[in-house]
Amino acid sequence: MAAREKSLKHRQKHINATFEASSIDSTAVGEKLFGHAEEDEDSDDGPVVFICGKCKLPVGDSLSWDGSEDGQNQIRLKRVTDNVLVGKDNRLYEMGKRSLCLIVDLICRGCHSVLGMVYTSTPKNLDHKRFTFCFNVADIDSYVLGSASQMLAAEGPKEQPVTLEYRGIVEQQLTEMKMLVMSMAHRLEEIEAGLQEGCDEA
Known part of the structure; x- marks a missing residue:
């Protein structure tokens, strides 16, 4: 149990990549969904599909977007696909000195990788995270629908x-x-x- 928490903390520290590593920026997703950015026709990207970073099974999409945590390199979704298994064992997770939470792991059905967590109990200041699907950006990739550009040449x-x-x-x-x-x-x-x-x- 302690070893698992230690490896999770190590992974949290190790995360350096944001959505730039997976070809999309989390603020860009937010702006796209909630219309904060002034968009022209050239930058009109479609919805984003989130996939397991290891086995590439789809785990969710930006139509279920609930927010992002840049400090922790996490995104939150309201709904996920059947490819995501929710763990049964609650465990303690310390976000900060006074932020003890209870969480369960989000596990990929295909390769059994841990993709993130669900907060089942949080302090008041973290209530917005409770019972949403929080994915670690480092453990998922993304694909923008409609971004395919390769075509066969026809003359x-x-x-x-x-x-x-x-x-x-x-x-x-x-x-x-x-x-x-x-x-x-x-x-x-x-x-x-x-x-x-x-x-x-x-």
């Missing part, structure tokens, strides 16, 4: 797929061109024959 009709219909059209065009060339060659022979006759008569 008009040259790149059309070779379907039976397309092949039939091409063969028909080739046949028509062949008939036109043969007709022109035949007409040229007639002209040459007429010129030859004119020369012979002269």
Whole structure:
């Protein structure tokens, strides 16, 4: 029990990354959800999906956003997916000298990593955290819906797929061109024959 608390505290100290490490800033998410930022069309990002940092299972999204704790590198969500298991054992967690809390772990169903915690009992000044899902930013990643940019290059009709219909059209065009060339060659022979006759008569 003590070893587990120690490793949790060590992880808290070790956390240096904010959402910049996972391609999104927590204040940007807040501004996006609550409209505090003046946005132009270019920066109009979609909702954010939060995924387990280890096995990449989706754990929640920004439509359930409840806030962020920059000092602790945590985000709070009101709802999570079934991929998040809530631990059963309450344990003491000390946020500060006078801030003892009871918490249970949030565990990924896929890889059993600890992703964060739920505060089941808090001092009055931390009541806003109670019974929300608090995720450690260092243990999750995020993906902005609509941020995909890679496309296959298509250069008009040259790149059309070779379907039976397309092949039939091409063969028909080739046949028509062949008939036109043969007709022109035949007409040229007639002209040459007429010129030859004119020369012979002269």
